Amino acid sequence: MPALVTPGSDPLISLSSVVKTYDTGEVPFTALKGVDLTVEPGEFVGLIGKSGSGKTTLINMITGIDRPSSGDVVIGGTPIQRLSENRLAMWRGRTIGVVFQFFQLLPTLTVVENVMLPMDFCDVHAPREREAFALDLLEHVEMADQAHKLPAALSGGQQQRVAIARALANDPPILAADEPTGNLDSGTAESVFELFEALVERGKTIVMVTHDGDIAARVERALHVRDGEIVDDIRRGGRA
Amino acid sequence: MTIAPRWRKVARDLLAHKLRTLLVVLSIAVGIFAILVVMGGRGILLDSFGTNFPKSDPASAVLYTSPFGSELVDRVGRSPGVAIAEGRQAAVVRYRSGDLLDVSEPPAQMTQASPPRDISLVAATDWAAVQVDRVFAQGGAPWPPGRDEVVLETSSQQISPLAAGDVVTVDLPDGTRKLLRVAGFAHDINAVPAMFSGRLVGYVTPQSMADLQQGAGMNELVLSLSDAHLDRAGVSRAVSKIRDDVVAPVGIVTYSAYVPTPGSHQLGDIFKAVSILLLALGAMALGLSGFLVVNTVSALLAQQMKQLGIMKAVGGRVSQITAMLLTLVAVYGGLAILIGLPLGSYWASWFARFAGGLLDFGPAAATPPLYTIVLAVAVGFLVPLIAAAFPIHTGTRVSVVNALNATGMDSQRFGHSLIDRALGRLRGLPRPTALSLRNTFRKKGRLALTLATLVLATSVVMSVGSVRGSILKTVSDVSQWWNYDVEVNFAQPESATLVQREALKVRGVTGAEGWLVTAAALKRGDGSENDQLSVVGLPPRTRFVTPAIVTGRWLRDTDSNAVVVNTDLVKSENLSVGQTVKLHVHGADRQFRIVGVVRGQLMGPVFFANQSYLSALIGSQGSVTRVLVRTDDHTIAGQDGTADQLQRHFTDMGVAVAGVQGEASNAADLANQLGILVTFLIVMAVILSAVGVIGLTGTMIINVLESTREIGVMRAIGASHASIFKVFVTEGFTIGLLAWLGGAALSWPMSYALVRLLESAVGIPLSFEFSWQVVVACLFVVSAISAAASLLPAYNASQVSVRDAIAYE
């Protein structure tokens, strides 16, 4: 893995004057109105705001799942709008682990195979070693005993743990999650959140969209999004 | 006027999902197309045959006799039961194309560039007044032909490049040559097409016949009987009576008689075979396109499931929703008809022209008959509606909750069937490959339909290969018979010692043997006769042929009235070893005992007898009518060269030659004739393959559409274009491979059935050979095609936008 981060220098994530306009509707709609944002390595950032405020749009800018209409997005020193769609996908596979609200495990692959898939796509680890690494990750999310089941046989919380293990498969420095607990009951959501906290402890940078007020209150840094703008940036105790 | 929102939804569904609309429309259109080409083409053929054959006023019978004059024609015409009698003069002459009058002895290269060929010339006293077996001049050809002119039968174009205005040089019996100008073409539906006989047919006047030194008498008596209701046996009895009571008493010898089944065409059996194949193909095309439509329509409805739930949730009644979906499907059908109908009609008439040209059926309509168009339109509307009925029925009855909950990655569960578990146990595959393999089996119903289409297509292609192989094997098995290179037939019996000695004088000839061939009629139990037979007298120990005994034994030197029959005869007359048969030979009825059956040479029914016995029986005193010759060069060119030399040699010494034939070109002609059926099978295979390819592409497009979300996820976790491309191409490839396996398994019984079907259709025994090479070749073709068919869908897959793919809705 090339060193993406030089500690103490540039921020890991940097957005400047990011505008996103959708012109799919009758009239063009500006969902992000010139967002500036920097995230340092090791931060745990929560994006909160009302429905339709632009949280998903913003996190999609960071993961490169969508492109800004104008402005710059630089992740780990890479200006990602310069990457082709194809290069971007492979860059994302190594740099950002994505966790979805609806888990999105591939139903025909077993749990451990789902975790190995990003390694196959990005050619991380020697092919023979991939299963061991995947089992290791599953151990970490306490899913190793279910490794050879198909996703359909798991509960929602279990599926989301597997999805997190998959997001970590290529050991990316950043984890991006859009409402990862949105589909889970509060107890399960709590254990997923604890998993995230433990990852931050181990040095990962996490950006997470959440609706859950309790969880929002516990992140290190909460960004409030309203009408396509970041209106509040609250840092809380801990490691400032 | 406002349009109800639900009808607006129908319109938007059509426009918004252009690829899906295109796919559904194409899969219906391909069915319409295939059915129209096959059934429409067949309809055009049937119509043109149905018009042109009766228009020719086909003869009830034709007697082939020694020369006669117009008094005999008048006398036969006045006989009871005869409506019309006409005479024709027929002769086979050799020609070369081009004006070679000034070339003294064509050098070898000249013979190769412009080889001598046979043409059957037919003359009628007045072509314009002919009322039986009519011939119709085409494209303004002069009719009757002028002096020094020949009008060729249209089928001549199948084997010869001769065109109006060309000249040919004809060899005359006295060794000189004469030019004939090709004046144009005429259609004679009762002529054997050149492709089948290997020889051209041309029409001239009696004057031209005389110019070509062919004598003056007529030698074919063409009859039309007044009783149109007679069956073949009845016609045969009537004709025998005319032969014995009217023809024979004035000293005219009847060599053989052609008595067709009344109202049937000489190629009727082959056409029947082709027609059955076409019907089978039409049914298959209908079934396959039905599969395609079921596939696409049920996928379409699966996609609509959630919207169905919403419509029901907001109060849509089942009948309203059903009407909406059926309208959508009917619109697809209408669009498909717009595409399929014109294309199908065009290719139907192309196909009819092609097939009609081979069979020489004459002028044909340019458009398929109305009923086939109605059929195609009905198929275009009904098949999709029927295909949609079941999924619509189940789909509209799904509860609102179930329909709305169809979220997440996949509503259909993977992992429960045996196949899924077996695939799940397949370890050690790279995950993308495992994904392709397991996704292949995710929608089992769709996979089954796709595979059914492809398996049928591949097995038909493989079987066509085996049919072709069997035909080649038949020709090679049959060729085992010929241990000689050239056969020369004489117009009259000639001294055996003379012709053998003279044949050996020709350069390249290494051996010669004379045979005695005489026409015979088999007296059947019901009083009718089979006049199309010959008895061949040959030395029992002949080394010039290798008889392949099927049952019984070959001839012995001590045999008297023993005969060996060939399989062609056994098949048509139902004879067996040990039976005694009555033959009318040389004016008298004789008893013969069948002692054996040999494999036929596909050259018609023959009795083989001990030459010395036959010679004594007909008093021919050691003369022969055919000499078989062995040469040192067994190639087609070598044999044809020697054949030419022999013809020249015998003609020069005043021996009238009725025909010479090199055996290799004989075998090649045979292969060509049977090859026509292979051509039809290939057309069939191509159409089915097209349906299969479109089916596979369609399935892959649906799979990709339904995998949109998965593709988005894969992109989100780092899959490159190439990785996603590979996932889907592998899936297509896997389906192709499975189709190949199924096709290979099915191809053996199918090949066997096809060969047996052809055998009964053409009435000659065929050897069976399964063509492994084609099966192996198909593996490569199927792999390539299935990979190619998934290229477009795979490309679409790699273009999926991640945001849209994983958006919640």
Ligand SMILES: Nc1ncnc2c1ncn2[C@@H]1O[C@H](COP(=O)(O)OP(=O)(O)OP(=O)(O)O)[C@@H](O)[C@H]1O
């Ligand atoms: N593909 C799109 N085309 C047009 N407009 C869009 C599109 N996606 C989002 N929008 C609009 O952009 C705005 C922001 O959407 P976004 O999905 O980012 O909201 P959100 O904060 O994630 O909401 P939620 O909490 O409901 O998920 C919304 O008003 C939405 O209507």
Ligand SMILES: [Mg+2]
């Ligand atoms: Mg959102």
